[in-house]
Amino acid sequence: MFFCAKTDIMAKLVSPSMLSANFLNLENDIKMVNDSEADWFHLDVMDGMYVPNISFGLPIVKQINKIAKKPLDVHLMIAQPERYIKDFKAAGADILTIHYEASTHLHRSIQAIKAEGMKAGVAINPHTNVTLLEDVLKDIDMVLIMSVNPGFGGQKFIEQSIHKIKRLRMEIESSGAQTMIQVDGGVDNTNAATLYDAGADCLVAGSYVFKANDPQEAISLLKKA
Numbered sequence: 001m002f003f004c005a006k007t008d009i010m011a012k013l014v015s016p017s018m019l020s021a022n023f024l025n026l027e028n029d030i031k032m033v034n035d036s037e038a039d040w041f042h043l044d045v046m047d048g049m050y051v052p053n054i055s056f057g058l059p060i061v062k063q064i065n066k067i068a069k070k071p072l073d074v075h076l077m078i079a080q081p082e083r084y085i086k087d088f089k090a091a092g093a094d095i096l097t098i099h100y101e102a103s104t105h106l107h108r109s110i111q112a113i114k115a116e117g118m119k120a121g122v123a124i125n126p127h128t129n130v131t132l133l134e135d136v137l138k139d140i141d142m143v144l145i146m147s148v149n150p151g152f153g154g155q156k157f158i159e160q161s162i163h164k165i166k167r168l169r170m171e172i173e174s175s176g177a178q179t180m181i182q183v184d185g186g187v188d189n190t191n192a193a194t195l196y197d198a199g200a201d202c203l204v205a206g207s208y209v210f211k212a213n214d215p216q217e218a219i220s221l222l223k224k225a
Ligand SMILES: O=C(CO)[C@H](O)[C@H](O)COP(=O)(O)O
Pocket: 017, 019, 020, 042, 044, 075, 077, 148, 149, 150, 151, 152, 153, 154, 155, 184, 185, 186, 187, 204, 205, 206, 207, 208
């Protein structure tokens, strides 16, 4: 399943974050995700400016795209993301998520992502109120609620995020939008069911999946939560 509206079917998607994969043997972890119940590949691109960490960029996304058999869900944590929309399309991104806080002309950037034929996502940090997305909700395919401060894997889930998911779900339903809700940061088998119940459609998990003894089983547990 690539995208599905909440109203059609209860979507429970899982997008493992490759930030926590083994970069000495990335091919192995890509194949593991290919053969798992995961729906997408979550690729965290960080520039050391918008967030304090630097992860990987276009060359790695291009390489992953060569063997990934599932959509590439690219989470851009970079300043002025509009500069790289065409490049990430060329690298193989299917879903391109940019940060509300990093975008001066958010509406224009959303249109540019869609014009390239990608699904458009907007991410919001823990301090950003979901109501700020009201005027673009119908234009976007997905809202990514950051449940940690962006920049690093392995952080503790921020509980206030549950309230944000519920509030955004109510806003989406009352506006008639078909936007999906993705939750990213500190997700594991102890909070997955609560997040889906609150209204999340897609969970991102990095350290929970890749630190597990059996990563495919960890993905299955999130799908079944
Ligand atoms: O966007 C991110 C960090 O900015 C990552 O996707 C997120 O942190 C996933 O890692 P973990 O599941 O280990 O928290």
